[in-house]
Amino acid sequence: MIIAELAQAHDGSLGTAHAYIDALAETGVDAVKFQTHIALAESSVYEPFRVKFSKQDATRFDYWKRMEFSLYQWKELKAHCDEKGLEFISSPFSNLAVDWLEEIDVKRYKIGSGEVSNWLMLEKIAKTGKPIILSSGMSSWEEIDSTVNFIKGYGNELSILQCTTAYPTRPEQWGLNVIVELKNRYQIPVGFSDHSGDIFACLAAATLGAELFEFHVVFDKRQFGPDTPASITIDQTREMVKGIRQIQTSLTHPIYKDRIESFQELKKIFEKSLAINRPLKKGEILTSACLEAKKPKGYGIPAKDFELVLGKKLSRDLNQWDFLNWDDLEQG
Numbered sequence: 001m002i003i004a005e006l007a008q009a010h011d012g013s014l015g016t017a018h019a020y021i022d023a024l025a026e027t028g029v030d031a032v033k034f035q036t037h038i039a040l041a042e043s044s045v046y047e048p049f050r051v052k053f054s055k056q057d058a059t060r061f062d063y064w065k066r067m068e069f070s071l072y073q074w075k076e077l078k079a080h081c082d083e084k085g086l087e088f089i090s091s092p093f094s095n096l097a098v099d100w101l102e103e104i105d106v107k108r109y110k111i112g113s114g115e116v117s118n119w120l121m122l123e124k125i126a127k128t129g130k131p132i133i134l135s136s137g138m139s140s141w142e143e144i145d146s147t148v149n150f151i152k153g154y155g156n157e158l159s160i161l162q163c164t165t166a167y168p169t170r171p172e173q174w175g176l177n178v179i180v181e182l183k184n185r186y187q188i189p190v191g192f193s194d195h196s197g198d199i200f201a202c203l204a205a206a207t208l209g210a211e212l213f214e215f216h217v218v219f220d221k222r223q224f225g226p227d228t229p230a231s232i233t234i235d236q237t238r239e240m241v242k243g244i245r246q247i248q249t250s251l252t253h254p255i256y257k258d259r260i261e262s263f264q265e266l267k268k269i270f271e272k273s274l275a276i277n278r279p280l281k282k283g284e285i286l287t288s289a290c291l292e293a294k295k296p297k298g299y300g301i302p303a304k305d306f307e308l309v310l311g312k313k314l315s316r317d318l319n320q321w322d323f324l325n326w327d328d329l330e331q332g
């Protein structure tokens with residue numbers, strides 16, 4: 001499942017949010033993801049800024065307020081995704097947001113890294129019985145274990161994402177090793193929530209068997225917004241989706257090196273036969289300095305057997321570039 005995360009890339013503009021849906025529908029992603037922020041329900045004027053990026057928003061609370069859409073607007077965004085054949089996903093940050101997302105009938109829930117310990121909200125989500133994707137950005141194994149067990153207690157379908165909460169993440173922060181550890185530890189589908197700002201981390205995660213991919217998208221890397229440095233563009237999205245799908249096709253079609261029957265005809269073209277690289281007279285002794293290997297296979301002694309002819313005498317004269325066969329050699 002490939003999820004394009006818009007988060008606040010719309011900067012509070014409903015029109016821009018709709019424009020993203022249209023643009024992402026052309027990229028091959030499975031889902032478009034939003035964040036449903038309701039400032040009064042999830043935050044307070046005491047919340048500090050992660051990055052003070054805007055003079056317009058005096059507080060982080062003011063910023064969240066500016067990022068809000070109404071329930072009606074969320075319904076329209078969901079309808080637009082439905083129309084484009086994209087799943088609408090939105091992570092809630094309050095119980096009220098869960099109520100809204102239930103009202104617009106979302107198919108599944110994504111839990112952002114900051115909500116892993118918000119069991120009040122997790123219980124409400126778990127009780128919907130819907131599938132849950134849990135992120136793990138700032139959590140220890142102990143914290144993830146307890147939240148996974150908490151959700152498992154309700155029986156929801158659960159998948160988990162490796163995520164490092166940094167914007168953007170440097171390669172040494174991607175934590176690709178965790179993908180394999182999560183798989184072994186929980187035996188549930190594992191994915192990668194990417195903040196690298198480029199296409200490589202998700203592609204690498206795909207090779208390690210990640211099954212879900214979430215990454216931030218912006219129209220332009222010069223765009224205003226706290227997540228912009230951690231985001232990729234629409235064109236990069238298209239390219240990355242192609243790469244992820246190809247890697248997954250490859251991983252589901254293993255090649256067995258002991259089953260090479262289909263290459264027999266090609267081997268005849270590519271493999272080589274021994275030849276000599278200068279005119280030689282009957283009786284001359286062969287050394288590797290007078291040998292060459294030429295295409296195709298089957299016109300002389302296989303190149304692989306060159307050691308068997310070293311030190312042997314020629315039974316007749318040969319011209320430069322003639323293939324070398326067993327009857328060109330004196331017996332014994």
Ligand SMILES: C=C(OP(=O)(O)O)C(=O)O
Binds near residue numbers: 035111112113114193
């Ligand atoms: C913050 C979120 O996710 P993550 O922690 O995976 O970046 C989110 O989904 O809203």
